[in-house]
Amino acid sequence: MTTTSAAPAPAAGLRGRKRERTRRSIADAAFRLFAEHGFDGVTLARIAAEADVAPATVFTHYGSKEEIFFSRRQEFEEALPGAVVTARTGEELIEGLRAYYAHNATQVLAPAAEDSSRTFARILLASPALHRCHTAVVDARRAMLLDLLLERAGARAAEPVVRAELALFAGFAGSVGAAAFEAMRAHLVAGVSLGGTETAVQDLLTAGFTRLARSYADCGLLDAPGH
Numbered sequence: 001m002t003t004t005s006a007a008p009a010p011a012a013g014l015r016g017r018k019r020e021r022t023r024r025s026i027a028d029a030a031f032r033l034f035a036e037h038g039f040d041g042v043t044l045a046r047i048a049a050e051a052d053v054a055p056a057t058v059f060t061h062y063g064s065k066e067e068i069f070f071s072r073r074q075e076f077e078e079a080l081p082g083a084v085v086t087a088r089t090g091e092e093l094i095e096g097l098r099a100y101y102a103h104n105a106t107q108v109l110a111p112a113a114e115d116s117s118r119t120f121a122r123i124l125l126a127s128p129a130l131h132r133c134h135t136a137v138v139d140a141r142r143a144m145l146l147d148l149l150l151e152r153a154g155a156r157a158a159e160p161v162v163r164a165e166l167a168l169f170a171g172f173a174g175s176v177g178a179a180a181f182e183a184m185r186a187h188l189v190a191g192v193s194l195g196g197t198e199t200a201v202q203d204l205l206t207a208g209f210t211r212l213a214r215s216y217a218d219c220g221l222l223d224a225p226g227h
Contacts, residue, residue: 023061023071026051030068035119039069039127066133069123073137076104077144084148090222091213094173097145098209101177105184105201109194121185142174154225165221169212176208 029051033042044065048055062068083100087093108117124130149166150157157163180201187197216222 019061022053022057026053026058026061027068027071030065031116031119034069034123039065039123039130066130069130070133070137076107077141079103080141080144081148084145084152087152088224090216090219093222094209094213094216097173097177098205101180101205102202105180105198105205108184109198109201111194114194118188121188125185125189138174138178141177142170145174146170149222152224156225162221169216169222172212173209176205176212179208180204 026047030042030047033047033050042065044058045055047065047068048058051058062071079100083096084093087096107113124134146167149170150163153162153166157166183204184197184201187200192200
């Protein structure tokens with residue numbers, strides 16, 4: 001006899017949606033406070049009061065103010081694996097990484113996101129604490145890229161020279177993306193138009209990844225196994 005189990009999935013889904021709403025409410029409250037008082041002038045207790053939740057609730061969802069500020073980072077990392085694993089050749093890989101950063105820049109510079117993007121840039125550039133944390137975020141993204149490259153390399157990843165070369169490439173590629181986004185934030189804070197900012201960012205990305213493509217042309221290091 002077959003039986004059907006009770007369906008906890010809807011409840012789990014409801015809990016998940018409630019959790020996400022709470023996270024978003026906390027992040028939105030924190031962003032409002034950061035925009036008004038600066039990152040360094042806001043405490044977690046004040047964020048809890050602004051979000052109308054208990055301080056313990058904030059700690060349930062976030063470990064620090066920095067984690068709240070960079071809470072959208074996962075949205076900008078979701079497409080990175082696809083840019084790596086679908087590339088067959090080094091040329092496709094480099095173009096995929098350029099397109100990945102270009103797409104993220106376009107999202108940040110969308111007209112609907114202008115106010116929040118300019119505010120985010122202003123808060124980040126004004127806070128030494130956020131600068132230090134952002135360096136760690138950029139380093140973590142480079143490490144994520146390296147892990148993806150090593151997985152893509154397959155058995156070759158066991159070779160120390162290959163691992164070192166891929167680490168070097170991940171550093172170069174990550175630096176191009178980081179430099180372009182640093183320029184974007186400076187443009188946003190300076191009041192440059194969205195169109196002018198996007199042109200500058202896309203030009204930087206194109207120039208940086210074109211140089212990488214020339215440097216790695218025909219070396220085979222970045223080709224997927226079998227190509």
